[in-house]
Amino acid sequence: MKLETLNFQLPPGWSARTLSALRAKLLAWFDRHRRDLPWRADRDPYRVWVSEVMLQQTTVAAVVPYFDRFVAAFPTVGALAAADEQDVLKLWAGLGYYRRARHLHAAAKRLVADHPGGLPDDPAVWAALPGVGRYILGAVLSQAFDRRLPIVEANSLRVLARLFGHRGDPREGPGKAWVWAAAGAVLPAKRAGDFNQALMELGALVCTPANPRCRQCPLAKVCVANRYDLQAVIPPPKKAKDIVLVNEVAVAVRDRDKVLLCQRPADANRWQNMWEVPHAPVRDDEPPAEAASRVAKELTGLVVEPGAELLTVKHGVTRYAITMTCVEAAVRGGAFARGSYAAGRWLAPAELADYPVSSPQRKLIAALTTPPAQRRLF
Template sequence: MQLLRDATIRASIRRRLLAWFAEHARDLPWRRRRDPYAVWVSEVMLQQTQAATVIGYFERFVQQFPDVAALAAADEQQVLRAWEGLGYYRRARSLHRAARQLCRDHAGHIPDDAQSLGRLPGLGRYTVNAILSQAYERRLPILETNSRRVLCRLLGERGDPAAAPVQQRLWAAATALLPRRRIGDFNQALMELGALICTPDQPACARCPLARHCRACRQGAQADIPRPAKRPPVEEVNEVAVAVWRQRRVLLVQCPEAGRWAGMWELPRRAVTARSTPDRIAHQLLSELGIDADLGPQLTTVRHGVTRFRIQLICLEATHRRGSFRPGLYPAGHWVAPPELAAYPLSAPQRRLAQALAVHCH
């Protein structure tokens, strides 16, 4: 923070960053329309996801749900389907619930006030400030992965960025740097610099507008700042899924509330332990679902990485003999013809199973 005590330096940083942004900002669809709904949807999508991936999703999403009222009126399944492939589906469910809350409490309007926004599901300090600064020009700072990295390097902050005292220092720095005008631009510029120039590996300091003030650059410490987060070790997970056929329909079940893919749909699935076999696990699973079936051959195996898990999913086919789906393990089950699978929100590995089923049926 020492660096930011000097008003001339703060002014220089603002001027340089805003000038750089005016020249180099990417033309992203949510920047063309600064309404609070577009800012909100884009900010939620951009959490944990690169801008290049978000562009197509954002355009389709705002076309399908052009405003808060349209989003609130949609079925959760439609929202999850539109989100499918972006991952972290809790974000989509919170967005949908928040839209309903906005319709109920604010006539579908996104309020220009931090307290009301902060009460909506899924909106933390960052998202609230991003909406208010970008859509309403409120003088509020933002701090997310990219801006955090820029500020850590600019200030020479060597502490753990996840630690509370460091977070406090960074929020204070982001606040101290805010200009009087063009606040939304300034916040976006900080993030854009982190995305395009001050990247995690090999930042392009020679092209950086902040180089003359940057502590990490002066110390040659870009590789050490910010301090890398401790990553939990990768965990291998083996699972079996069963495609149970009844006539020309397959059993699809809805994932329970507590779990990774809450609200999405899937072929029934369970982890395979070292002491059991996929066949035995599949039999147990089906019997708990109230289904008696003859197990058939393996349809396919898909491999998928999600957060720290590396999942290998074996899919077995089975033919229904008797029994009806019994809710319990899963709250709902439908018998679905393969072409109808397109309407259901599925996780990435389950979508691949659905594609294998469609091919198999032809």
């Protein structure tokens, strides 16, 4: 970090005094306006770590109930390390990016084995853990141990780019190096964790992507974007992803009053070890019922007779916009064969909720567990 901050240039007219006044103002603003969030109750490194992992790619509002349930079930790193992965995934189900949960679990095991005395204040140890990148490292060590380590995420990136009037894209290339250098340069010697949180909080509450509330901003007097009215163009808009449209069929195979739920293998490209109603892309011009029969046979070895369409779920995964049509089907022959899946279980509707599933599958399972009087399936 030291080397990077040497490359950081303050805007014209700024002095060390400007910088220290800025730090004091932002910290004072944070002390007055910080949201009362469950992971801010103390500086317990375990709770800070869990919250920061959950907050990656996810909003504060979505994270709060997940965080509360997770730390109630696993109140310490030891409890998390001793947990079964299926229980960890179940408590994560719906938050998305499940690799985060698996990494958190694996890292907890390693920390408990190597550091039985407690979570260490050692960047080298944290940097070697699965799932710990530069952001998590800085967030945990600055907040829990007051280490002077920077963080950059979407909110602080926007604040820093506007504050210093950086016109390039701070998300990639030289702009990315610049924003990390800026984040390091603005950090005070003390209260680094609070300052990091203050930058993020200002971005979330005041320096919002559209219509920032500059009149209420503690940095307004020195902010370059505010002075030159550049808020709308700094940072530049994200490049649009090339979206790929995918149609899928999910087949809810029933055998009398049971439904087949399958476990994805540990080496699946995503949702590893989680459970699901079998699903796969539909071929061009393939009717859903025909696709359901084919998918059931290919993925499970079962011969099925398709029935009604149950529901359609739309969701996005990375650059894929997926429309998944769920078809119910009765088993007519064959036996479940592992291959595409690590396991298959025939479950009563009430048991389906006990398994970790992704968000789109949760919607599908909610439809499957609707009382029989309201549906035709059971």
